Amino acid sequence: xxxxxxxxxxxxxxxxxxxxxxxxxxxxxxxxxxxxxxxxxxxxxxxxxxxxxxxxxxxxxxxxxxxxxxxxxxxxxxxxx
Amino acid sequence: xxxxxxxxxxxxxxxxxxxxxxxxxxxxxxxxxxxxxxxxxxxxxxxxxxxxxxxxxxxxxxxxxxxxxxxxxxxxxxxxxxxxxxxxxxxxxxxxxxxxxxxxxxxxxxxxxxxxxxxxxxxxxxxxxxxxxxxxxxxxxxxxxxxxxxxxxxxxxxxxxxxxxxxxxxxxxxxxxxxxxxxxxxxxxxxxxxxxxxxxxxxxxxxxxxxxxxxxxxxxxxxxxxxxxxxxxxxxxxxxxxxxxxxxxxxxxxxxxxxxxxxxxxxxxxxxxxxxxxxxxxxxxxxxxxxxxxxxxxxxxxxxxxxxxxxxx
Numbered sequence: 001x002x003x004x005x006x007x008x009x010x011x012x013x014x015x016x017x018x019x020x021x022x023x024x025x026x027x028x029x030x031x032x033x034x035x036x037x038x039x040x041x042x043x044x045x046x047x048x049x050x051x052x053x054x055x056x057x058x059x060x061x062x063x064x065x066x067x068x069x070x071x072x073x074x075x076x077x078x079x080x081x
Numbered sequence: 082x083x084x085x086x087x088x089x090x091x092x093x094x095x096x097x098x099x100x101x102x103x104x105x106x107x108x109x110x111x112x113x114x115x116x117x118x119x120x121x122x123x124x125x126x127x128x129x130x131x132x133x134x135x136x137x138x139x140x141x142x143x144x145x146x147x148x149x150x151x152x153x154x155x156x157x158x159x160x161x162x163x164x165x166x167x168x169x170x171x172x173x174x175x176x177x178x179x180x181x182x183x184x185x186x187x188x189x190x191x192x193x194x195x196x197x198x199x200x201x202x203x204x205x206x207x208x209x210x211x212x213x214x215x216x217x218x219x220x221x222x223x224x225x226x227x228x229x230x231x232x233x234x235x236x237x238x239x240x241x242x243x244x245x246x247x248x249x250x251x252x253x254x255x256x257x258x259x260x261x262x263x264x265x266x267x268x269x270x271x272x273x274x275x276x277x278x279x280x281x282x283x284x285x286x287x288x289x290x291x292x293x294x295x296x297x298x299x300x301x302x303x304x305x306x307x308x309x310x311x312x313x314x315x316x317x318x319x320x321x322x323x324x325x326x327x328x329x330x331x332x333x334x335x336x337x338x339x340x341x342x343x344x345x346x347x348x349x350x351x352x353x354x355x356x357x358x359x360x361x362x363x364x365x366x367x368x369x370x371x372x373x374x375x376x377x378x379x380x381x382x383x384x385x386x387x388x389x390x391x392x393x394x
Contacts, residue, residue, distance in 0.1 A: 014184070017184070018183070018184045018188055019188075021184060021185075021188065021380065025189065025380055025381065025383075025384040026384055026388065028377070028380075028381070029309065029312070029381050029384055029385070032312035032313075032315075032316055032381075033305070033308050033309055033312050035312070036308050036309070036311045036312030036315060037304065037305070037308040037311075037312075039311075039315065040307065040308055040311045041304070065304070068301065069301050069304040069305055069308060070308070072301050072305065073305050073308065073309075
């Protein structure tokens with residue numbers, strides 16, 4: 001952003017909007033990563049179960065793994081700063 | 082699982098089920114891809130993959146071609162001018178390019194890499210936005226009405242197949258999955274370009290921990306690598322499907338009430354009082370969702386690329 005725009009209200013609000021985005025981006029992504037991890041690992045477990053006929057063990061361990069991975073991503077983002 | 086469910090229902094047609102209105106079937110039939118036994122264009126099966134063109138593939142090509150031609154033509158025409166003053170559509174395009182560069186790319190990937198990753202992010206945004214937006218416009222449904230009353234095309238013809246409802250190609254998990262795969266690969270490329278191949282993989286895990294922790298952390302981090310693009314895939318596809326389902330569900334109240342009281346008056350009353358106003362409201366919301374989802378996908382891709390470049394522990 002150039003020097004002469006700085007006084008304009010629109011430019012300033014855009015600047016603070018950008019700042020908000022920059023800070024909220026990683027946090028927004030981690031909420032989806034939490035549910036995404038559970039769905040991905042749980043889905044993989046379900047697929048393995050229906051392939052090998054070992055219901056429900058792969059599904060359960062997949063869900064557990066998904067929860068671990070999801071919460072790990074969450075913790076990593078929160079404790080970064 | 083949901084995609085499988087959709088595919089199972091796809092071949093059956095709602096209108097043929099003994100005259101009784103089945104809201105679920107109609108909705109699923111509308112939002113799902115056309116089945117492989119009724120593709121728009123039959124193509125041969127090569128190496129076990131059926132290359133037949135279905136509704137979603139057709140929409141995908143249509144959007145990609147439209148975006149490519151419109152953007153290229155606009156910029157060609159702009160560069161041919163004597164004085165480089167943007168007019169008309171070029172103005173909008175320039176504002177968009179600047180917006181993506183200044184408020185998505187720069188804050189996340191940093192000034193050094195802006196020019197490397199802005200083209201990718203712009204492509205994501207323009208393509209996703211166009212695909213989402215065209216899905217909202219009932220192009221093929223209007224064509225279907227014209228066909229029904231005027232043209233009367235043959236049931237097997239291309240036109241009759243294409244008018245089985247317009248669709249949003251980004252509501253298909255395969256499309257968004259492919260987009261997220263590009264993000265996934267570009268994260269690796271970004272990390273490799275910024276830190277070198279070996280260093281990028283070492284950056285994935287925090288440094289300076291006791292070695293037993295690494296046995297736990299490395300698999301978890303590897304899983305996390307796949308989870309992020311997967312979340313992108315699910316969110317975009319689910320959002321686009323969800324909006325359409327909501328609109329269709331509310332509109333099908335008209336037919337449900339007509340059947341329940343077995344007179345058209347009840348259905349029309351419910352339609353005028355509840356369904357149409359609500360559907361209009363949700364359509365308005367969808368316009369925002371279309372923009373926001375394209376924006377979020379682009380932003381999160383930028384965030385992930387930025388995280389690979391600026392590693393801090």
